[in-house]
Amino acid sequence: MSEPPTTPENVHHHPQPVDGFQSWLWQAWPLTSWILAAYVAFHRLLFASGWETLMFLLLSPLIVPAIGLIESLPRFILRRRKHVTLPTPMAWILPTHWVFIVIATLSFEGSTDAAPTPSGLSVFSGQPIMETVEMAFAGVSLLVALATGTALLVLSIVSRPRGSKPMNPLRVSLAAGVPALLLVCAPMVAAGATSTIPDSEGTTLREIRTMPIGEQLVLVEKRYEEMQHEFSTIRGFADTGDWVDVDMVIDSADWSGSVERYQLELFATSADAIAIDKDAFTQDLKSLGYERSTYGTRWENPNGQAIELNEYETGAQLEFHSPQWWGDGDELRDRLDASTGALKSDRYAADAYPVFGAVAPAELANEWSERSWDRYLPYNYLDLEEEQADAAGEFREPVRERGSEDAGAATRPDDARAVFDGVVSLLGGSLSPDAVLDIDRRRWENSYAGGSGGGADQYFIVLQHTIAPPEEHTDWEAVADTLAADGWSDVISSRDGLAARHPTGDIVVAYDGPDGMVVALRTPPWWGSA
Incomplete structure (x- = not known):
């Protein structure tokens, strides 16, 4: 087939x-x-x-x-x-x-x-x-x-x-x-x-990255002054009396820290308990371009600024939030903390506010951190580098070799106490030689040498005491002038206190506290073991 x-x-x-x-x-x-x-x-x-x-x-x-x-x-x-x-x-x-x-x-x-x-x-x-x-x-x-x-x-x-x-x-x-x-x-x-994304003022991240951090801090101060000027008007709308806890925070707006942007947040609390008429307050804020948001105690303007009101039994707190700007908020805070500033008062009139970088005397006295002390009195008061001389001009290894035979260490507590008593006397107070001082009495503080990896081989001394306040309010500016005339340096003062550095390097902070006049002293660090 x-x-x-x-x-x-x-x-x-x-x-x-x-x-x-x-x-x-x-x-x-x-x-x-x-x-x-x-x-x-x-x-x-x-x-x-x-x-x-x-x-x-x-x-x-x-x-x-x-x-x-x-x-x-x-x-x-x-x-x-x-x-x-x-x-x-x-x-x-x-x-x-x-x-x-x-x-x-x-x-x-x-x-x-x-x-x-x-x-x-x-x-x-x-x-x-x-x-x-x-x-x-x-x-x-x-x-x-x-x-x-x-x-x-x-x-x-x-x-x-x-x-x-x-x-x-x-x-x-x-x-x-x-x-x-x-x-x-x-x-x-x-x-x-x-x-290439602009911030609220039209500045791009690329432009900010080419701007030195010092210039950025100057820009922060300019923004702070502009905000405080407007915030003073807003505080006056709420209450014409005094305000306390007048403060500023540089807040990193991106909390992941990956994008370099920040905003300023201003705070103020009325010194007395007040009742704010929110409708009248809203009308006053309209003159500045603010509108009340759906959240009844928040007002916003087209520029990205916002006012928030928190009412308590003891007083009303106002918060003033800026828009976001490009910049590393963490580094700006560190630079601000490392710069010489001023002391602020415990209360301000509605149209007044602290200078840029001011800190409360109590914060300076009670937070013995390197940041605070470097900021207000330019001297390294926390850690000595391994090859750095201490306040007595001594280096680590010779002091370590002498050990307990270091004669200078024996007199340092008494020397610090003498400076401390002198300040107390100048302020009109007195202490007996055996007076028990605060912060665990008179004590030695130890810290670790930078990069040493060894034991605690440097120390400083902290003294603090509260004395009875004088009958009349202390003229802190006059006390500051006296200390400056006696050779003290880096003297800064406010209506509530002062801070200064003794020729020996001791830092003294004094201020009006709630229970009396607080006097605190901290020495520079020395090589040695307490």
């Missing part, structure tokens, strides 16, 4: 694999799908982890199979339809789909109880990235990943299993190179976009 003639109708065409880019993608697709699934579930382990890491880990038995199967579905359909290689249109789409899944996961910050952790974009760029930029990248990336994934699914259904020609080198370079370039450039593009 003769063979039937061969015609186009009875010839079965079996597509053959195509060498090159399409074949490589076809072979790599199954493994890449599961790698992507595992990456989505565990990618936060590559960065600073947060609560979302725990959530992904707990849900990973669901996330990995779900994503792996979804990503493999188009290829499964292609195989069921007798495809043995990747159709050319899908070869253009698949690398882009994979890359945008990765970019989307890199765009999210981590979450912790303390603060968010940087996103992958921020980590790889080495720069802070604004969360609005990260959310834009995440949104666009998710949309592109979803669109390309849908396109892959549709093409897998409609593409016929016919042979494909290998893509030429130029097309392969475009299909593979463009997605790879997007992945590499995404972090830097996000950081660049952040650097």
